[in-house]
Every structure is written in C-alpha cells, then in structure tokens.
Amino acid sequence: MPVSSNNSPLLFVVSLFFSPGCAFLLDSDNSPVEAPLVPHFIDCVSREMTTFRCWWSPGSFQNLTSPEDLKIFYLKKTPSKSEWNECPQYDYLNRECFFDANHTSTWAAYCLQLHVHNVTYYNEEDCFTLPNIVRPDPPVALNWTLLNLSPSGLSYDVLVCWDPPPSADVRTGWMRLEYEVQYRELNSTNWKMLETQYDNQQTIYGLNNGREYEVHIRCKMKAFTKFGDFSKSIFIQV
Known part of the structure; x- marks a missing residue:
C-alpha cells in the first residue's frame, strides 16, 4: 500500500x-x-x-x-x-x-x-x-405463458421469457450472459431461485392455482460472479 x-x-x-x-x-x-x-x-x-x-x-x-x-x-x-x-x-x-x-x-x-x-x-x-x-443492466420485456394445468387443477406451469439488456451486445457474442430467475408468492419474503442459464426463457413448475406470484430476473457475465440489478417484476396468476 x-x-x-x-x-x-x-x-x-x-x-x-x-x-x-x-x-x-x-x-x-x-x-x-x-x-x-x-x-x-x-x-x-x-x-x-x-x-x-x-x-x-x-x-x-x-x-x-x-x-x-x-x-x-x-x-x-x-x-x-x-x-x-x-x-x-x-x-x-x-x-x-x-x-x-x-x-x-x-x-x-x-x-x-x-x-x-x-x-x-x-x-x-x-x-x-x-x-x-461488468454488472449488466437488467433484462427487459418480461412476459409469461401458461403451459399446462395439473389434472387436479390445483397447480400449473408457466414459461417465462425476456429480452437481453439493450446495452449488452449479445448478438455478436461480445457479451455472453447468464440469467437468474427468482420468484415468490406475492408478499412472501422467501424468494425461490432457479438454476442460472443462457437461454432467454425458463419454465417455472408447480405454481399453486389461485395464488399470485412475482418474478424478476438478473444477469451476469458468463464465468464471472457479479450480477447486475434485478429487472422490473412481472406478476403471474391463474
């Protein structure tokens, strides 16, 4: 020093x-x-x-x-x-x-x-x-699609999709990002985290029918540890 x-x-x-x-x-x-x-x-x-x-x-x-x-x-x-x-x-x-x-x-x-x-x-x-x-900007344009309901009608699966941060040049390969999806039942303090991945979509399984869920996503550079901020949340309810 x-x-x-x-x-x-x-x-x-x-x-x-x-x-x-x-x-x-x-x-x-x-x-x-x-x-x-x-x-x-x-x-x-x-x-x-x-x-x-x-x-x-x-x-x-x-x-x-x-x-x-x-x-x-x-x-x-x-x-x-x-x-x-x-x-x-x-x-x-x-x-x-x-x-x-x-x-x-x-x-x-x-x-x-x-x-x-x-x-x-x-x-x-x-x-x-x-x-x-590098701590990338948050993903944008989050949305979700219902995939299926369980035979009992008590639970369902959804596909969550998003776009990369506009500031990140992922098309040319200049930046390769990993995404982390987190979700929770609305007003719960317990966030559940899905495994990080490179794709711009991920399935959330086994949500409870009649309950509302909050989802947000953040990303980081591949092989590095620092995540950027979380995206704006989307809300899911069936």
Whole structure:
C-alpha cells in the first residue's frame, strides 16, 4: 500500500486507518461492507464492457476546500505503455469518474489512486480488468405463458421469457450472459431461485392455482460472479 506525503505525521495517520481490502465497498453479492475513514473508492462498474465508471468517497477527510481538491489517477497496464494519468471525465456532484471507449481497453489491467493535496491513497485491491467489473443492466420485456394445468387443477406451469439488456451486445457474442430467475408468492419474503442459464426463457413448475406470484430476473457475465440489478417484476396468476 504505497502512500506518499511530505508530512510524516500525516503519513502515519493514513497508514493507520487505510488497510488493504477496504477499497471496493461491495462484495461479490453486491452487499455493502464497512467503509474506511480515509478517501477511498466505493465501486467500479461497466454495463456493456465498453465503458466504465468509478465512484469514490472522501471518507471523514475534512480538509477539502472544494471537491476538486480530490483527484483520481489511473494506471492502464498494456504491453507497450504503463503510466499514471488523471481521470478523463469527472462528475464531482456524483463523485464519479467516467472512462469512455477511448480510455477503455477490454483486457488491460487498471489500477486507481486518490490524490488529496500531497497525499496519495492507494490500495492494491483497486486493480481490475474490465470483465471483472461488468454488472449488466437488467433484462427487459418480461412476459409469461401458461403451459399446462395439473389434472387436479390445483397447480400449473408457466414459461417465462425476456429480452437481453439493450446495452449488452449479445448478438455478436461480445457479451455472453447468464440469467437468474427468482420468484415468490406475492408478499412472501422467501424468494425461490432457479438454476442460472443462457437461454432467454425458463419454465417455472408447480405454481399453486389461485395464488399470485412475482418474478424478476438478473444477469451476469458468463464465468464471472457479479450480477447486475434485478429487472422490473412481472406478476403471474391463474
């Protein structure tokens, strides 16, 4: 964890509170973890594996005269070039740095630093490749079709269909997505999860006649762990 400063007492304080593992504040299940006190990165996300955004927090740091006192630097490691450059596009209102397609390489490794005055905040876990931070937009156009009723009429099966996120280029194979369907009886807190799959449709078996069900879907990149947000729900009742 390199930390630089012209003031050794300040260096001691930064080293005391900033420890590896605190950088991106969402774990693999998108659950928040404890935030450090010093300036730190919250998360980096790409929706379409072409651009990405990173968000930061000043923590409890009180010596910022203006938001612009905090600067973001990134290192893009390529075989031909590796040097630190400043964030290409700031959004200080949302504490966000945006990397457009001209500043994004799919398989290059990126590392990030936060600079405040003469202090550099750096965490080795603030390094990643683009596929590792992809969390796709939700699937769209969810609908369902009744497949059959049981002979007793007490249960039924439905086929749920959807379209990929419009932002994800799945037709050319640039992104290959896995989908996770979850459903529950309306107002229940117990979601049931179906096995992830690549198809844009999945059957839900054995729903109880006369009861209403809620269904939503999310997706992730194949062979990676980070899911995007859930889609809007659809409701099923027979």
